[in-house]
Amino acid sequence: MNKRSLRKAYSDVSLEIKRNFREKDEQEQEEEQKVKQVKCDCCGIEEECTMKYIEEVKELYSGKWLCGLCAEVVTERCRKHPPEALGMQEALDWHKGICEAFNSTTRVNPKLDFTQSMRKIAKRSSQNRSPNLSTGSKISRSISCDPRLKG
Template identity: 45%
Template sequence: MNEQRLRNAISDMSNEINKYKKELESSNVVAKIDEEECTAGYINEVEDSFSGKWVCGLCSEAVKDKMKEVAPNGTAMQEAVSSHRDFCQKYNSTRLNPKLSLTSAMREIARRSSENRDSKHNLPMSKLGRSSSCGPRIDFKQYMQQNDYYLSHNIYLAYIYLLSINLFGSL
């Protein structure tokens, strides 16, 4: 008798699940290429909010942050979704090879740092200072203070180069 009730309960539950399953749709997330099951109404609501694209909750926050950076115009949402999708696709393509991912990230950091240095510090390196004595000695402490940014940046680039050689062998 207990077996019969258990079968009836399972059958009833199965019928309920099938009823709700008909309401669910499978939808690809724009950035992650994952599938999520959601109701058609929810999918339409999300797609309406994000220029017709399906975006998961975490990605929606990233898109909203990107919207703040982009000038408020009619295509800002499309640009933000497209930018986030490109970022995720780039991330997912390099993530399979951790060494390549690390090297690519470090190369990107070095490139950005170099761009920042070129735009902000367009001044040439200062000339070597001399001490106040009669002899032609270099005031190394003063030279280091004046050129600290350039020296630390060059040391950093050398470190990245050596790391990439260790990871991939000779470039």
């Protein structure tokens, strides 16, 4: 075999390798750009996201995918409480509990949730009143408005 045919064979192989790498990169980019419907592990809302974004979010939140709003709440909860006191899993569990309570009342029956909220407000309001005001009015009549009544 002469040098020229050897160079040609080497050139053909290197071009084939480059083409294979380029095709593989294009396929990976297409895969990353594909949009997938994904459901939030806390609130259950579904969003369309790229596979790359889904993987990034799962890495941040212990393998769970969170929508933007839930991610902000969990991140804020972790920020307010030191990591040694409250870990990521505890923050996720705490927020998931809130979402489940919301989904089981407000989403199912908004009127019932409104009624429960008003009941809580009334209860807090009555607890915050001073005991002197709840026993009776401080205002009393000293003289009757009607001259026939003497008080």
